[in-house]
Amino acid sequence: MVKTEKNILSIADLSIGYGSKTIAQNINFDLEAGMLCGIVGINGIGKSTLLRTLGGFQAKLSGTILLNDEPLEKYTSTALSKELSVVLTEQPASKNLTVQELIALGRQPYTNWLGTLTQEDKQQIQTSLDSFLLNDLRNNKCHELSDGQLQRVLVARAMAQDTSLILLDEPTTHLDLYHKVQILKMLQALAHDKQKTILFTTHEIELAIQLCDRILILDGKNHPFGDPCQLIEEKHFDKLFPSEMVQFDAKTGSFKVNK
Numbered sequence: 001m002v003k004t005e006k007n008i009l010s011i012a013d014l015s016i017g018y019g020s021k022t023i024a025q026n027i028n029f030d031l032e033a034g035m036l037c038g039i040v041g042i043n044g045i046g047k048s049t050l051l052r053t054l055g056g057f058q059a060k061l062s063g064t065i066l067l068n069d070e071p072l073e074k075y076t077s078t079a080l081s082k083e084l085s086v087v088l089t090e091q092p093a094s095k096n097l098t099v100q101e102l103i104a105l106g107r108q109p110y111t112n113w114l115g116t117l118t119q120e121d122k123q124q125i126q127t128s129l130d131s132f133l134l135n136d137l138r139n140n141k142c143h144e145l146s147d148g149q150l151q152r153v154l155v156a157r158a159m160a161q162d163t164s165l166i167l168l169d170e171p172t173t174h175l176d177l178y179h180k181v182q183i184l185k186m187l188q189a190l191a192h193d194k195q196k197t198i199l200f201t202t203h204e205i206e207l208a209i210q211l212c213d214r215i216l217i218l219d220g221k222n223h224p225f226g227d228p229c230q231l232i233e234e235k236h237f238d239k240l241f242p243s244e245m246v247q248f249d250a251k252t253g254s255f256k257v258n259k
């Protein structure tokens with residue numbers, strides 16, 4: 001991976017939550033261009049809340065979120081749509097569009113008020129179709145697709161949006177193991193080859209350990225962040241679940257059920 005030193009996302013002393021209800025606090029991490037980062041943690045710990053906060057869908061409670069060195073809240077929605085794309089699990093509103101039409105929506109921040117596509121827009125759409133193996137499906141309606149195919153379309157749309165940061169909420173939900181690995185490898189290629197910074201929530205801890213450059217563990221306390229090997233060495237995965245049920249095996253990077 002060719003690394004640049006520039007931080008795309010810098011999070012310092014961040015608290016997230018709803019009104020007076022704090023869900024997580026003291027979150028700190030930095031992400032450079034070209035990094036794939038998974039956010040893991042038990043159900044209800046605040047993964048989606050963090051993603052929504054970073055995506056600007058809900059206000060932070062306190063702390064700093066810098067996107068390309070600018071505070072997130074300083075961005076206008078037009079400026080933000082050129083720096084940040086978000087892929088959520090459920091997007092039923094646009095399912096009547098064809099694959100190509102949905103991906104073309106990713107170019108909206110760049111088109112004029114008529115939505116006319118330039119040669120560059122068309123090129124970006126074609127590259128996204130190619131990267132996510134969607135050429136044969138380009139004229140299919142999105143409601144005709146399998147979950148795995150639809151997930152590839154949603155990520156391809158984010159790629160067409162051509163932002164420095166891409167946020168995804170549980171991109172592997174409902175997928176079989178092969179298609180979980182496929183989408184994560186495609187995200188990894190997008191991060192490494194196109195120097196995109198990609199942050200996603202997941203319950204696939206073992207796959208995240210194998211494929212991510214960084215992992216953020218939301219644990220309700222210190223929220224360890226780092227290289228997966230470093231997190232294993234520091235025994236952070238050992239404490240993720242109550243040890244009477246499952247135990248983390250550092251040698252294989254996997255969880256074993258206590259029988």
Ligand SMILES: Nc1ncnc2c1ncn2[C@@H]1O[C@H](COP(=O)(O)OP(=O)(O)OP(=O)(O)O)[C@@H](O)[C@H]1O
Binds near residue numbers: 018043045046
């Ligand atoms: N709109 C809301 N208002 C108040 N509390 C909320 C709201 N949405 C979620 N919560 C609470 O915030 C906490 C964190 O929820 P969140 O969905 O971020 O967790 P998560 O880690 O993504 O969980 P999961 O792994 O189950 O998807 C939960 O206790 C949840 O009940």
